[in-house]
Amino acid sequence: xxxxxxLTPNPIAETQPAMTDDMGAVVVFxxxxxGREDEKSIRGIHYEANTAMARxxxxxxxxxxxxxWPIESIRLVHRVGxxxxxxxxxxxxxxxxxxxxxxxxxxxxxxxxKQKVPIWKRALN
Numbered sequence: 279x280x281x282x283x284x285l286t287p288n289p290i291a292e293t294q295p296a297m298t299d300d301m302g303a304v305v306v307f308x309x310x311x312x313g314r315e316d317e318k319s320i321r322g323i324h325y326e327a328n329t330a331m332a333r334x335x336x337x338x339x340x341x342x343x344x345x346x347w348p349i350e351s352i353r354l355v356h357r358v359g360x361x362x363x364x365x366x367x368x369x370x371x372x373x374x375x376x377x378x379x380x381x382x383x384x385x386x387x388x389x390x391x392k393q394k395v396p397i398w399k400r401a402l403n
Contacts, residue, residue, distance in 0.1 A: 309368030
């Protein structure tokens, strides 16, 4: 399985999926900053990460995915720094032979990331 991980302060620029002829599903997820946090209006979110530990935890999550599903590739971009309302803070692309595997792996990745990857957020008022 190929993986690409980017933690960046730059806006997310999507790219075209690169896959082999045997693949039939591409699942793309955008996590977008909402205008409310804890019932209060905000102007954005500030994300901070322990980069070395985040990369380590993502490797563990990617390895778990590789054991469970026949995924060809995963690309993930997570913003750090300030991200304004309505901007993407997370972009995930999962390529697999079939949609069920791609959706399941994407869901698993996001759920595990939320629980285990040291990326913290603070609302900007």
